[in-house]
Amino acid sequence: MDDFTKFIHSGKLAPLKKWGTKWSLWPVHLVTACCGAELAHAFASGYDGERIGALNYGIARQTNFIIVEGAITRKMARVLRITWEQMPDPKFVIVMGACGLNGGIFWNGYNLVKPSEVVPVEFFIPGCPPTPEALLRGIRQLQKKLETGEAESSVDFYDLRLQKGKIPKMLPKSPKRISENPLIIVNRAKEVDWAFGKELCEKLKALKLESVVITAKNRIAVKVSESNLKETAIELKKLGFDHVKSVNVIDVPAENKFIVEYHISSYSNKDLMPVIVNLFTEIPRKEAKVSSLADIFPSADYMEREMHDFFGVEFKGNPWKGKFLLAPDTPEFPLRKDFKLQEEIYVGD
Numbered sequence: 452m453d454d455f456t457k458f459i460h461s462g463k464l465a466p467l468k469k470w471g472t473k474w475s476l477w478p479v480h481l482v483t484a485c486c487g488a489e490l491a492h493a494f495a496s497g498y499d500g501e502r503i504g505a506l507n508y509g510i511a512r513q514t515n516f517i518i519v520e521g522a523i524t525r526k527m528a529r530v531l532r533i534t535w536e537q538m539p540d541p542k543f544v545i546v547m548g549a550c551g552l553n554g555g556i557f558w559n560g561y562n563l564v565k566p567s568e569v570v571p572v573e574f575f576i577p578g579c580p581p582t583p584e585a586l587l588r589g590i591r592q593l594q595k596k597l598e599t600g601e602a603e604s605s606v607d608f609y610d611l612r613l614q615k616g617k618i619p620k621m622l623p624k625s626p627k628r629i630s631e632n633p634l635i636i637v638n639r640a641k642e643v644d645w646a647f648g649k650e651l652c653e654k655l656k657a658l659k660l661e662s663v664v665i666t667a668k669n670r671i672a673v674k675v676s677e678s679n680l681k682e683t684a685i686e687l688k689k690l691g692f693d694h695v696k697s698v699n700v701i702d703v704p705a706e707n708k709f710i711v712e713y714h715i716s717s718y719s720n721k722d723l724m725p726v727i728v729n730l731f732t733e734i735p736r737k738e739a740k741v742s743s744l745a746d747i748f749p750s751a752d753y754m755e756r757e758m759h760d761f762f763g764v765e766f767k768g769n770p771w772k773g774k775f776l777l778a779p780d781t782p783e784f785p786l787r788k789d790f791k792l793q794e795e796i797y798v799g800d
């Protein structure tokens with residue numbers, strides 16, 4: 452540290468520097484979760500966070516303050532760290548929301564990371580979400596710490612963690628039952644006054660389908676065997692359907708199967724625009740392979756990759772080879788129903 456910098460930090464100008472920093476906390480825009488709505492509230496005209504010198508700013512290199520708004524996921528943790536690294540010193544972090552403290556409502560999720568493990572945190576603001584008043588109070592506490600070097604908590608914390616095994620009485624654990632009837636109804640026919648749909652169904656019946664039913668106006672469920680999935684998709688394309696809106700996988704462990712469904716519609720054919728065909732097939736859980744429709748409907752590509760990462764279903768022919776959608780250390784197939792989540796253990800009086 453050169454003499455001038457030392458003088459600024461500890462000489463006669465030090466109080467001025469502290470005063471300047473105190474009233475110039477500029478939080479970087481980094482909305483990570485729903486707590487961001489309360490942050491917006493705190494800086495809108497009602498509370499006007501700018502009154503206390505905090506001005507949200509879009510560029511990390513010109514800010515000195517991060518307000519982590521709730522949940523930080525594995526993927527977002529990297530972004531948080533990179534943003535923090537880019538900011539000039541001195542820089543400060545406060546975390547708002549129960550999710551940022553210890554996971555909040557996602558406490559046993561596979562995807563949550565504690566912000567305090569990613570960046571140094573000055574203060575936590577509890578609540579789900581914390582009120583704008585609480586956030587402003589957190590900023591005021593940080594200002595006080597900058598000015599006096601002391602921090603005070605506005606909450607008296609008690610350590611409520613109960614020790615495992617100390618008291619033998621166990622309260623019930625979270626249920627682990629796998630439902631026998633998953634109540635997944637994708638092909639319940641309905642009597643609907645929809646002549647165009649009936650016409651469409653007649654055309655589809657000419658194909659080798661397991662079933663085709665109208666489930667509501669503009670909704671048709673088409674069940675096919677895995678071997679006919681691709682062929683049916685090609686026929687749908689010939690009829691004027693031109694894109695996949697979503698690809699879903701439903702895990703049904705009680706019946707040892709996955710249901711893979713494509714929601715197919717059209718942008719180019721006016722009559723088909725409101726229509727969504729749910730094209731679905733069932734595959735065994737052990738041999739979870741299904742033909743990719745990405746070459747017929749390119750919009751399926753990204754969603755197939757996502758479903759692979761979440762459920763481990765292999766989409767044969769999808770050009771992607773390997774994971775990249777989820778963060779590298781994400782556990783395998785976290786949306787399978789038998790994925791082991793952390794258990795909550797209660798031990799108490």
Ligand code: SF4
Nearest residue numbers: 485521548549550580
């Ligand atoms: S603490 Fe509540 S409001 Fe904040 S991110 Fe978590 S769930 Fe959303």
